[in-house]
Amino acid sequence: MSEIIIERRFQGPSQSANGGYFAGLLAELIDGPAEITLRAPPPLETPLELAKTADGYEVLHEGNAVGSVRPGSFSVEVPAKPSDAEIEAALPNYPGAKNSPIPHCFVCGVKNAPGEGLRVFASPIEGRDLVAAKWDAHPNMAGDDGFILERHVFAALDCPGAYAWFGQTSGSMLLGRIAGEVTGKVKAGDRCTVLAWREGIDGRKAYAGSAVLDADERVVASAFATWITVPSVS
Template sequence: MELVIDPHFRGPTGSANGGYTCGVLASLLHGPTEVTLRLPPPLERPLEVHWEDDRRRVELRDGDAVVAEARPAEIEMDLPQPIPFDDAAAAALPEGDKDSAFPECFVCGWARDDGLGIYAGAVAGKDLVAAPWTPRDEHVAPEFVWAALDCPGAYAVHGGERGMPVLGRLAARVEHLPHPGEQCVVLGWPLGEDGRKLYAGTALFGEDGRVLGVGRATWIAPRGS
């Protein structure tokens, strides 16, 4: 089996968005999944899917190189209370992060008008970032919930203060899919750090406050930061 990631789903200009890639690979397993990214996921070329451990683990390979690996995971976290859609809109960066190193990112890139447009910003008085998200018809699928749970985590760990971090690992649980046009809220919050490893939690809520998805991410800060 092979997967090809379309450039539409890029994060950095030359590689795929990490959350989207994790979601695509996680879709091959059932239930909560942890995906570790070993290399920037290539675009526009066939990547081989390899099953390991009696199909309990799956690897995505570019030739002999392991790009990513996924395995079942348990994801238990205390979640913050969801905030109203209008409050999330007030917290969000209105035009995106113009200082971002990834302006064409499918999730958070300010230079895109065909992406998810999730521009997480700080919530006043809380150690929390938030953004609104209203999914279009074509974005109602598990891999897009994973994508929505990705970039807000980078802003939750204040990654820009140490240079732009990259996603190293994302564990997520998708509980429900949003409805097209639903006014959803994405939250992100820090979970601590260990050297260059920065940990974040993220959650996606529907307009009735129901939990759509939960993520726990490890971000890697640049060397020397």
């Protein structure tokens, strides 16, 4: 058993980690596609126990399960990338600019300066059933080899999935489970594209696909996520 501590800069809601970052941390422990389940909000700046299980790992806080990871499988069909002009035209309609209850979110928060958060502002593309954003891969997110850490690339798959459902559900949406994989590398300083789209809904559960495309428009990460509708959070 080992220990992990999530710094406050990686927050989602004020008192917990961003779900995508948490999932990305755990995904790094698995070779190939990983399935991460969040069972409780991961606390910040608090020692969390990482325990080996029969098929993966479990994260515990004071003996209670926070989340788990195991090898997974998923299938998504990544839609065609909108043009850069279409993505630029959509940005003024980014829902998180005025309506986000968590403007400090590591992935999608507008209050983070470049290098503090990912600043992935997934916005609805006119005439398409998807959201898209440009993502500038800041050197602050890179390892010594000059490539963005896998956990950050994986995190970029998170919030856009919720924005794909913006206006289609009531209340807030929290990540419940995500199966995904980082299959390529993102070079620090590159401008990437993040896409997300709806994959169906079942009661309080809404499903979304998402993908990260590198500067050459190659898919370097993708995921299928289950989002849970809850009362508004902050």
